[in-house]
Amino acid sequence: MTSLKAPPSAPLVQTGTSSWCADCDGRPSERITAFPAGNTRADLLAERAAAAHGHGAHVHFVPRGDLFAVVVPVVAAQ
Numbered sequence: 001m002t003s004l005k006a007p008p009s010a011p012l013v014q015t016g017t018s019s020w021c022a023d024c025d026g027r028p029s030e031r032i033t034a035f036p037a038g039n040t041r042a043d044l045l046a047e048r049a050a051a052a053h054g055h056g057a058h059v060h061f062v063p064r065g066d067l068f069a070v071v072v073p074v075v076a077a078q
């Protein structure tokens with residue numbers, strides 16, 4: 001749930017992702033693929049792609065571009 005009323009003194013600043021993601025928890029993520037939301041099944045296709053990929057892959061909705069993006073968190077190599 002996002003607030004529709006932002007104070008005028010606080011312009012919307014968007015970084016890599018459009019909304020906070022608990023899976024990413026502020027970490028950068030790498031986009032694997034994306035499905036245009038114009039496809040009514042895009043969210044389902046994106047979820048399946050994320051599940052098939054594994055490694056923490058999950059779906060972000062990207063309002064800019066109207067996409068369901070499949071991303072994996074970028075983690076430091078061991």
Ligand SMILES: [Zn+2]
Pocket residue numbers: 021022023024025029058059060071
């Ligand atoms: Zn995420």
